[in-house]
Amino acid sequence: MSAVEVAVSVVDLPSVEATPLAALFDDHELVCVDDDPDGQRAGIYLGATYTSTRGGVGAVASEHLPALLREVAPGATWLAWEEPYEEFLGTVALHAPDLGTWTGECDSSGAVYVPADSLPRLDTVLADPATVAAVTGLAWRDRITTLHRTVAAGPPTSGFVSTTRPICAEWNRPAGLIYIDDPAEGTQLVHAPPGPARGGISEQMARSATAALRQAGWQVMPAAVAGAPWAPDGHTVHVAQVYRPTPHAPAA
Known part of the structure; x- marks a missing residue:
């Protein structure tokens, strides 16, 4: 059959x-x-x-x-x-x-x-x-x-x-920085509201991080294909899959 x-x-x-x-x-x-x-x-x-x-x-x-x-x-x-x-x-x-x-x-x-x-x-x-x-x-x-x-x-x-490949973003909450290892442009830094080193990510904090990424030209991958965003990765770092909406040419 x-x-x-x-x-x-x-x-x-x-x-x-x-x-x-x-x-x-x-x-x-x-x-x-x-x-x-x-x-x-x-x-x-x-x-x-x-x-x-x-x-x-x-x-x-x-x-x-x-x-x-x-x-x-x-x-x-x-x-x-x-x-x-x-x-x-x-x-x-x-x-x-x-x-x-x-x-x-x-x-x-x-x-x-x-x-x-x-x-x-x-x-x-x-x-x-x-x-x-x-x-x-x-x-x-x-x-x-x-x-x-x-x-x-x-x-x-x-x-x-056109599509791009999702990449990993690491959010260091105490520093208020999201590190993105962009293969085209190298490591990118996105400023997000700082938070406590320990504890879960509240919905408000997640929205703030997502808004900061969007302002910098990045989108968070939906949970349906990448799992829940901002999963803990160590004591102070949380990770998510992100992408640029369209192929992004390196800055001149």
Whole structure:
């Protein structure tokens, strides 16, 4: 029995969310034909189909994969599906930030399948036209189709969102300094509010450190792909995975 294939296609993606999404794809072994099999992932191809056999039955139907996608890339528009299994149809989830997520049945290519007996009655449609979209996912499908066409009609660069590699940041709380070993520019220092040498990181302290990093051009990786940030590493140091939203050229 072959493994159930899971697929994801992203059609719109803020650049600041590309690196966490790439990390999620790496964790789930989601790849597309344009990826370099011998190199590190350089970015996300919009409109491409990323597939994996690692997800297994229920990865989409159980909301496991859609929930992760929303957490690491809340501003992205995408569809994710798992192929039919035995006598059951597949499950597809379509998401746009302003529409939310719609889930339904699909074939092996991710095309939505709506049984005739699931369609609303004519009098229901006349009373509330939105019921058609709710049952068929029409608004989500139209949005994704439009974005697919936009990507296809644009220059090649518009269909590729670059990523960077996450690196470790060490926060020395008593000194109020975050050290980032940037392979491109060398060690970077970010000033954060100092704190006591011992004890846990409060939510307010974590927010302050995150704000300081953002002001310096860094983002903290989401917990879904990097674990909880600011884990203790010794008596006074706490660590987190950080990244620059886009490839950062060294200063002249």
